Amino acid sequence: MSSYLQATSAQRLDDGSSDVGRYAVDIDPGWAIGGNPHGGYLMALVSKAAVDAAGSPHALAVSAHFLRPPKGGPAEVRVEVAKRGRTASTVRATLWQDGKARLDTLITTGRLPDGTPSYSGRDMPQMPSPEECRARQETGATIELADHVDVRIDPSTSLSNGNGEPLIRGWMAFRDGTDVDVEALLLAVDIAPPTVAHLGHRGWAPTVELSCLLRGVPQPGWLAFEARATLVSDAWFDEESTVWDGSGCVVAQARQLALVAAPSH
DSSP states (O other): HHHHHHHHHHOOSSSOOEEEEEEEEEEOTTETTTEEEHHHHHHHHHHHHHHHHTTEEEEEEEEEOOOOOSSEHHHHHEEEEOOOOSSSEEEEEEETTTTTEEEEEEEEEEEOSSSSOSSSSSSOOOOOGGGSSEOOOOOOOOGGGGGGGEEOGGGOOOGGTSSSSSEEEEEEETTOOOOOOOOHHHHTTSSOOOGGGGGOSSSOOOOOEEEEEEEEEOSSSOEEEEOOOOEEEEEEEEEEEEEOOTTSSSSEEEEEEEOOOOOOO
């Protein structure tokens, strides 16, 4: 298995005969930023357990509440299938470690549509190819995740060239060549450096809540992303993110609420 598939594998601990179940997982410390496991990675890990519990092919929507940071090592995902349906099922999945809930999610599962959307109001933005873009910039923290995920930032939205607008565009792919799957889109919607760094807020910006809509099965290859903040107020900011696959189709949309770092001086 690739490092991504290994890092997101979940093993059911019961016979699966009940709507309530438990999965053993191992949080990989290499999928972190500054020692804190990446939020999108944790969502992918939990979603794989939820999809398996529901017996569905895909996650359709994920609402995640980050309660407290986990650490690398063994953990458990506890699932409860609240509803089973022919079109959509609903699963509550909670990541537990050391006797405490770390991440609580409500996940809608089902089957993602095939083919080209009948309407899309979000065309993929024009930007340089991945080869013409820069590696993800350091923002004051060690990025362990960079050993596994190749992130290229559009130079026009980099921290050195940006015009002060809290907007970042770029590309994402796995370094070992593994094709992205549906759950990897949860990583992609949260892969950009904090957009508020353009406003002088550089540093850790922990996510408190993130809601993501999965819109399609991504084509192999690079994923393009765009993230922007629309409001910064006191200690809080929001960030909206859209992800396109190599065919130019929207495959994920997300919005999160996060804590802003203090302005740098």
